[in-house]
Amino acid sequence: MKIKPLLEKISLNWPAKAVCIVIACFVYLFNRYTSLEKKSVPISLAVIQDGEMVSATHIPSSVSVTIRTSAENISKVGPENITAELDLSWIAQEGTYEVPVLLDLPPNIVELDPLQVTVYPEKVKVRLEKNTLKTVKILPQTTGKPADGYTITELSAEPEYVSIYGPRSIVQSVDSITTKGVSVEGASQNFSEEAAVVNLNRLLKIYGEDKTQVSVKIDYEEGIKEFKSLPVFLRGLSASFECETQKKGSIKLRGPRILMNEWTPNPDTLSVDLGDITEAGDYTLPVSVLIPQEFHLESVSLENITVSVKRRPPAEVVDETLPGAVLNQNPESED
Numbered sequence: 223m224k225i226k227p228l229l230e231k232i233s234l235n236w237p238a239k240a241v242c243i244v245i246a247c248f249v250y251l252f253n254r255y256t257s258l259e260k261k262s263v264p265i266s267l268a269v270i271q272d273g274e275m276v277s278a279t280h281i282p283s284s285v286s287v288t289i290r291t292s293a294e295n296i297s298k299v300g301p302e303n304i305t306a307e308l309d310l311s312w313i314a315q316e317g318t319y320e321v322p323v324l325l326d327l328p329p330n331i332v333e334l335d336p337l338q339v340t341v342y343p344e345k346v347k348v349r350l351e352k353n354t355l356k357t358v359k360i361l362p363q364t365t366g367k368p369a370d371g372y373t374i375t376e377l378s379a380e381p382e383y384v385s386i387y388g389p390r391s392i393v394q395s396v397d398s399i400t401t402k403g404v405s406v407e408g409a410s411q412n413f414s415e416e417a418a419v420v421n422l423n424r425l426l427k428i429y430g431e432d433k434t435q436v437s438v439k440i441d442y443e444e445g446i447k448e449f450k451s452l453p454v455f456l457r458g459l460s461a462s463f464e465c466e467t468q469k470k471g472s473i474k475l476r477g478p479r480i481l482m483n484e485w486t487p488n489p490d491t492l493s494v495d496l497g498d499i500t501e502a503g504d505y506t507l508p509v510s511v512l513i514p515q516e517f518h519l520e521s522v523s524l525e526n527i528t529v530s531v532k533r534r535p536p537a538e539v540v541d542e543t544l545p546g547a548v549l550n551q552n553p554e555s556e557d
Contacts, residue, residue, distance in 0.1 A: 458497030
């Protein structure tokens with residue numbers, strides 16, 4: 223066969239022949255592609271950010287790797303030894319970047335033929351900011367309630383501060399960080415307990431010790447209680463005189479609720495001192511209030527009372543040292 227006639231035959235209708243060749247190749251590749259088996263496996267995404275910049279956006283914890291190969295090879299495919307990385311260490315300026323996901327396949331997968339590997343997502347969009355360190359206050363947290371009648375008066379942590387680091391904008395927005403709740407259920411006295419510092423944002427890291435000693439101070443719960451219809455006790459009156467009063471008053475106290483509920487007023491809780499009286503007559507005198515030192519007087523209904531002092535007839539004067547010689551009183555009603 224001569225070369226020239228062969229070339230003429232090949233070149234005859236060459237556009238149509240070229241199209242047929244392309245179609246044939248496409249059909250071949252399509253059949254080859256569609257005949258492959260497919261397996262998708264999740265792979266943990268490791269983030270490398272050991273430079274000055276760190277991600278200020280959440281990065282997926284894993285990516286999906288899809289492997290296509292022949293039916294006899296697909297059983298050899300698994301997630302073992304496949305690694306996926308997002309390398310941010312080469313970036314030196316703050317900004318938003320689309321960083322490609324880097325795959326590393328083990329030899330038993332690389333050697334498969336045919337082999338097609340895809341990863342989703344192929345790129346991850348991240349906003350990078352300068353890695354910043356800051357010291358913030360630790361705020362202790364509690365759970366439960368103290369025993370009835372008791373309350374928390376003070377919470378403190380030692381150490382009182384902790385250092386955090388991470389993306390500049392996020393670190394700057396944080397002024398304090400809390401602890402895991404310390405149980406005070408049923409507590410009636412002071413105690414201390416070690417508690418972990420709680421990091422609620424996974425973009426932030428705690429620098430150094432992530433525990434603190436929480437001290438809880440427990441004391442009586444304060445309350446206010448009113449005591450009504452208390453008689454006014456007359457004291458110190460000379461045996462040469464006599465005096466009666468029907469005055470009654472009330473007091474309002476603030477103090478430990480438990481102690482106030484257990485306390486009963488004494489007969490002389492409200493009293494008037496008549497010890498300086500040397501003549502019969504009408505006197506307006508201040509009312510004294512006698513209460514335990516644990517209580518604080520909020521108010522008293524009687525600040526002063528007026529009493530009428532009379533001189534006893536000589537036959538009724540008794541020895542001042544005898545009991546009952548000082549006064550005669552019969553409290554009946556409250557003003």
